[in-house]
Amino acid sequence: MNEWLAGILAIAGTIIVYVVALKVYQRFHYPFTLPVLTGMITIISFLILTGISYDTYMIGGRWIEHLLGPAVVGLAFPLYNQRKMLKKYFSSIITGVLAGAFAGVLSGYYFSLWAHLEEMVIASILPKSVTTPIAMDIAFMIDGLPPLTAVLVMVAGIGGAVLAPYIYKWFRIEHVLARGVGAGSASHGIGTAKAIENSEMEGAASSVAMTLSAVVVSMLIPLMTKLVF
Amino acid sequence: MIRIGAHILILYAFYYVGMWLQNLLNIVMPGSIIGMLLLLALLFMRVIRPQWIGTGAQLLIAHMPLLFLPVTVGVISYLHVFKGKGLWIIVVTLLSTVAVMTVSGWTVQIMARRRGQHE
Numbered sequence: 001m002n003e004w005l006a007g008i009l010a011i012a013g014t015i016i017v018y019v020v021a022l023k024v025y026q027r028f029h030y031p032f033t034l035p036v037l038t039g040m041i042t043i044i045s046f047l048i049l050t051g052i053s054y055d056t057y058m059i060g061g062r063w064i065e066h067l068l069g070p071a072v073v074g075l076a077f078p079l080y081n082q083r084k085m086l087k088k089y090f091s092s093i094i095t096g097v098l099a100g101a102f103a104g105v106l107s108g109y110y111f112s113l114w115a116h117l118e119e120m121v122i123a124s125i126l127p128k129s130v131t132t133p134i135a136m137d138i139a140f141m142i143d144g145l146p147p148l149t150a151v152l153v154m155v156a157g158i159g160g161a162v163l164a165p166y167i168y169k170w171f172r173i174e175h176v177l178a179r180g181v182g183a184g185s186a187s188h189g190i191g192t193a194k195a196i197e198n199s200e201m202e203g204a205a206s207s208v209a210m211t212l213s214a215v216v217v218s219m220l221i222p223l224m225t226k227l228v229f
Numbered sequence: 230m231i232r233i234g235a236h237i238l239i240l241y242a243f244y245y246v247g248m249w250l251q252n253l254l255n256i257v258m259p260g261s262i263i264g265m266l267l268l269l270a271l272l273f274m275r276v277i278r279p280q281w282i283g284t285g286a287q288l289l290i291a292h293m294p295l296l297f298l299p300v301t302v303g304v305i306s307y308l309h310v311f312k313g314k315g316l317w318i319i320v321v322t323l324l325s326t327v328a329v330m331t332v333s334g335w336t337v338q339i340m341a342r343r344r345g346q347h348e
Binding site: 116132167187211 | 331
């Protein structure tokens with residue numbers, strides 16, 4: 001197929017899937033109708049049924065993906081708007097991020113042992129909570145499999161965003177900042193996209209948590225693998 | 230429309246500067262996050278006004294789930310992980326994700342409530 005046509009079709013198709021997924025989500029507002037999840041399943045099913053390869057899809061998909069860069073840069077805007085609140089609660093937020101980072105690395109390691117997973121797989125699981133490029137770098141550093149890590153980052157992102165309403169309810173996490181930090185620490189950008197849907201303050205807390213946790217986790221994991229595991 | 234375009238162009242500029250800095254200094258942070266921190270610093274220093282980027286930033290942020298779609302579809306190359314023994318990897322990842330969200334959320338909630346009461 002013509003490259004240009006393939007690209008335009010992929011872009012148009014992705015946007016249509018997203019708009020429909022969003023409409024469905026607005027009409028049937030459940031955690032499992034989250035557009036990232038339903039949209040992903042729809043596109044994957046379509047590609048499998050038609051036999052179109054991911055690389056062909058990405059001729060167009062890449063252009064949409066490319067806008068993620070400026071979107072993440074744009075998170076500076078809600079952060080700036082919420083600066084007073086963030087400054088006031090900064091020590092709470094950073095402590096929460098640190099606690100979350102430890103919980104993530106320890107639970108990732110011990111749950112893996114309990115499930116009898118191989119060392120290489122464990123090393124790929126540990127960095128799952130942070131944004132993809134950093135997670136892949138960490139996986140590479142500790143002899144994991146970076147492509148597997150990239151998939152698990154998506155699982156942590158989408159899984160966290162879908163499960164968040166249940167987690168908040170079951171574990172009684174009601175404070176806006178606590179919810180934001182939880183989403184950002186556990187589910188990076190995808191969690192932040194979900195948090196900002198609830199309120200600007202929750203989104204700002206999530207952005208801060210996502211950024212801090214990327215820094216903390218990238219230092220914590222090499223340290224822990226050397227000293228503890 | 231033109232205003233939104235201009236806003237996004239400014240955000241793109243920060244993204245590229247972020248990626249350039251990442252390459253130059255060999256930092257393990259993605260260029261986008263470096264760009265965000267840079268933009269935040271310039272907003273604080275009042276070099277950049279919030280209204281120069283606000284509408285564009287809000288539009289992109291509101292539709293971030295769309296921007297994530299192509300990346301998440303990449304899972305298609307690893308569907309075998311979601312079958313058989315590989316399913317344990319997914320279970321462990323999800324359980325650990327719940328642990329992170331709960332522990333960080335609880336910590337912030339306890340500390341922030343204590344803080345709020347002192348005022």
